Amino acid sequence: xxxxxxxxxxxxxxxxxxxxxxxxxxxxxxxxxxxxxxxxxxxxxxxxxxxxxxxxxxxxxxxxxxxxxxxxxxxxxxxxxxxxxxxxxxxxxxxxxxxxxxxxxxxxxxxxxxxxxxxxxxxxxxxxxxxxxxxxxxxxxxxxxxxxxxxxxxxxxxxxxxxxxxxxxxxxxxxxxxxxxxxxxxxxxxxxxxxxxxxxxxxxxxxx
Amino acid sequence: xxxxxxxxxxxxxxxxxxxxxxxxxxxxxxxxxxxxxxxxxxxxxxxxxxxxxxxxxxxxxxxxxxxxxxxxxxxxxxxxxxxxxxxxxxxxxxxxxxxxxxxxxxxxxxxxxxxxxxxxxxxxxxxxxxxxxxxxxxxxxxxxxxxxxxxxxxxxxxxxxxxxxxxxxxxxxxxxxxxxxxxxxxxxxxxxxxxxxxxxxxxxxxxxxxxxx
Ligand code: B12
Numbered sequence: 001x002x003x004x005x006x007x008x009x010x011x012x013x014x015x016x017x018x019x020x021x022x023x024x025x026x027x028x029x030x031x032x033x034x035x036x037x038x039x040x041x042x043x044x045x046x047x048x049x050x051x052x053x054x055x056x057x058x059x060x061x062x063x064x065x066x067x068x069x070x071x072x073x074x075x076x077x078x079x080x081x082x083x084x085x086x087x088x089x090x091x092x093x094x095x096x097x098x099x100x101x102x103x104x105x106x107x108x109x110x111x112x113x114x115x116x117x118x119x120x121x122x123x124x125x126x127x128x129x130x131x132x133x134x135x136x137x138x139x140x141x142x143x144x145x146x147x148x149x150x151x152x153x154x155x156x157x158x159x160x161x162x163x164x165x166x167x168x169x170x171x172x173x174x175x176x177x178x179x180x181x182x183x184x185x186x187x188x189x190x191x192x193x194x195x196x197x198x199x200x201x202x203x204x205x206x207x208x
Numbered sequence: 209x210x211x212x213x214x215x216x217x218x219x220x221x222x223x224x225x226x227x228x229x230x231x232x233x234x235x236x237x238x239x240x241x242x243x244x245x246x247x248x249x250x251x252x253x254x255x256x257x258x259x260x261x262x263x264x265x266x267x268x269x270x271x272x273x274x275x276x277x278x279x280x281x282x283x284x285x286x287x288x289x290x291x292x293x294x295x296x297x298x299x300x301x302x303x304x305x306x307x308x309x310x311x312x313x314x315x316x317x318x319x320x321x322x323x324x325x326x327x328x329x330x331x332x333x334x335x336x337x338x339x340x341x342x343x344x345x346x347x348x349x350x351x352x353x354x355x356x357x358x359x360x361x362x363x364x365x366x367x368x369x370x371x372x373x374x375x376x377x378x379x380x381x382x383x384x385x386x387x388x389x390x391x392x393x394x395x396x397x398x399x400x401x402x403x404x405x406x407x408x409x410x411x412x413x414x415x416x417x418x419x420x421x
Pocket of ligand 1: 020047048049050067068088089090091092093126127128258261268271307308309310311312313314316317353354355356357358359360384385386387388389403404405406407408409410411
């Protein structure tokens with residue numbers, strides 16, 4: 001990413017994902033806070049309709065045309081759909097989620113504090129017992145190696161439901177294309193959604 | 209009277225699976241009918257659970273515990289409701305579509321529909337179109353309910369409706385759909401008969417679909 005672009009990045013709280021409607025307001029607020037008409041890149045997919053209803057105001061929005069960030073990590077929408085077809089019972093781990101503490105192990109620790117061990121175990125089982133595979137996906141080899149110990153800790157915990165652990169080396173091609181298109185918007189293609197000024201994000205723009 | 213109702217709905221809201229059955233029994237002992245206990249106690253509590261979750265005031269663990277408390281109450285009420293000859297509105301075949309393993313919302317809707325007087329055939333999650341079709345043949349339900357929580361999998365709802373059509377069964381059932389990413393517009397596009405945004409709404413809709421509301 002060029003330096004002048006990197007300077008203008010706003011990071012949003014990951015926890016917003018748990019309540020997609022809050023994500024909508026938070027992203028809208030962030031857009032409204034940009035003073036001059038700009039090209040705003042949203043590093044989100046549709047995210048459970050978390051972006052639905054967002055208005056571009058005086059800006060132009062550029063958004064990866066994916067359901068969520070897993071397709072972005074895998075490198076393409078097609079790859080994600082293939083994974084869904086072959087093993088729907090997959091729970092994904094990413095570097096971002098490991099850092100944000102959004103993974104089954106961390107979740108267990110958190111709810112154990114709140115509800116005690118017995119209820120926490122029950123809550124976890126209710127949610128996760130039907131999955132069969134834990135996949136740690138990264139853009140590159142370095143991240144894979146750097147975060148492997150953490151991922152493996154989660155994998156160990158998930159043994160309680162018999163998950164098998166796999167590592168997938170995704171691709172950063174989607175992110176690189178996003179930056180390319182951000183620098184020259186006419187290079188956009190069917191992998192991106194562009195919302196013109198005053199336009200609104202709708203679900204059907206993401207359906208394919 | 210209203211005191212026991214309030215205690216019941218509070219027990220559901222608090223997800224207290226020990227207290228709920230006790231309160232159900234107390235209500236019955238006081239002379240309330242199973243239907244009154246259900247409608248004015250359990251269901252009122254579950255309605256509020258849905259509202260609070262949508263607002264972000266309640267999270268998945270609490271929703272799960274509330275559902276569990278509700279299930280504990282239903283365990284007592286179900287046989288009594290059948291016995292009391294409460295009218296059966298028909299069967300609903302319910303499942304989360306292919307590729308999707310989210311089942312909390314679908315289970316809640318199932319429970320509320322059961323409370324409304326339907327018999328539920330729960331097909332679980334990651335349900336292939338063929339499995340829906342076989343279940344329609346086997347159980348001859350009045351309604352088929354589908355849930356999807358991922359925009360990635362909501363397309364499978366359309367595929368399933370097509371498959372039901374191709375199997376020549378579309379005219380034998382009503383189809384209703386729901387799940388967080390689904391809306392009325394999408395439901396119309398794929399040719400569903402109805403869309404419900406929450407569990408109580410789903411139960412109300414199911415009644416309408418069989419002409420009982
Ligand atoms: C809990 C949860 C999970 C649990 C599921 C536990 C379980 N056993 O179901 C776990 C942690 C396992 C999970 C896994 C995943 N999840 Co998830 N999950 C959620 C979460 C936080 C809540 C869903 C929920 O249970 N809500 C509670 C119930 C009560 O509400 P509900 O389901 O909406 O149902 C109500 C209504 O919709 C309606 N309704 C539902 N069905 C029906 C059917 C009919 C007929 C009717 C009338 C009504 C109706 O009535 C219900 C009751 O009021 C949502 C975010 C959110 N807040 O929605 C993400 C979310 C759905 N998950 C998401 C993702 C990405 C995933 C994973 C891919 C993540 C991963 N790391 O791998 C996997 C999916 C794997 C798979 N193949 O299914 C995304 C979806 C993005 C997308 N692609 O569309 C979401 C939106 C989070 C986000 N913003 O990123 N998840």
